[in-house]
Amino acid sequence: MLSTRSIVIPAKNESATIAGLVHRLLAQNSSWEVIVVDDGSTDGTGDLAAEAGAMVVTQPYSKGNGAAIKRGARAASGEVLVFMDADGQHDPADIDRLLYRYDEGYDLVVGARSGLGSQASVARWGANAFYDSFASWMVGQPIDDLTSGFRAVNRRKFLSFLYLLPNGFSYPTTSTMAFYRAGYSVGFLPITVAKRQGRGHIRLFRDGLRFLLIIFKVGTLYSPLKVYFPFSVFTAGLGVFNYVATAMITESWRFTNMTALLVSSGVIIFLLGLLSEQLTNLQYKDVAVDDD
Structure with missing residues (x-):
């Protein structure tokens, strides 16, 4: 036995x-x-x-x-x-x-x-x-x-x-x-x-x-977007801050290269997180939750 x-x-x-x-x-x-x-x-x-x-x-x-x-x-x-x-x-x-x-x-x-x-x-x-x-x-x-x-x-x-x-x-x-x-x-x-x-x-x-x-493995195993999203908001937020700070100093509301870089980086980080989230869902799609 x-x-x-x-x-x-x-x-x-x-x-x-x-x-x-x-x-x-x-x-x-x-x-x-x-x-x-x-x-x-x-x-x-x-x-x-x-x-x-x-x-x-x-x-x-x-x-x-x-x-x-x-x-x-x-x-x-x-x-x-x-x-x-x-x-x-x-x-x-x-x-x-x-x-x-x-x-x-x-x-x-x-x-x-x-x-x-x-x-x-x-x-x-x-x-x-x-x-x-x-x-x-x-x-x-x-x-x-x-x-x-x-x-x-x-x-x-x-x-x-x-x-x-x-x-x-x-x-x-x-x-x-x-x-x-x-x-x-x-x-x-x-x-x-x-x-x-x-x-x-x-x-x-x-x-x-x-x-x-x-x-980072913990994050990507459970919910990647929950990790990527704060970083994307923070990065894009730095871009907005840079835009406002530059405008106040130069008195010109000009979209600088640094602002563009930070905002676009924030968007890219978010999209990477979204892609990772979908891949994670596929990883677990065949795992059945049961009570036996």
Whole structure:
């Protein structure tokens, strides 16, 4: 009999924690399908996970956290997928709480880290707070944690979005916004995470620009026009301001090149946003919202 719950754990060089984590998961519920995706580890992570009782899917080289998640989702047989980290931050005891929340009627439930103590650093906490605020404004709903990797999701619906998900660390952001955009139910469950064991794979300065791009990805995934329109109004508004200011200074109501450039740029930005909005609608046209 196939398990209805699959635990998918992406792991890269997590030999210090992976065996203990697998043992705790299977001791908690032996019917769970525990899948460890070994993302090109060089420290025997996959072998340790297999010895502990997990099903191991091996990547021949490191493809990224998102790629490991996608590989694990394809390999899983459960109706519900639970994603969690291999570094000891997520408590297996929280899985039952996550699944209980999921069974209340949600399609995706995210374990929301609460407080500064659950973040790797003050800078990460500030960045994540900004992402959450921006995403909440985009969808018109409170989003407690956009980037958490601890989540339970309907497998069939998650698989329908695999083509959207990046191979890097921003898969939580992308999948959360995709579920909102498709009209699926998204819930959040407060959790407390432990300090990571071992060295992290994310570097603040190296990944700073990438995280900035995530913000724009959030916008283009949900409603591009909601991002483009303010910029278009601001740019065109600068053109109008330049026109009035120039007229007051020179006492000549002449349409200058700068005014023309700013106003036309505003119009172009708006049209790009409109085009992006239509392309986004086409992206989701085959995603059916249902209650099964």
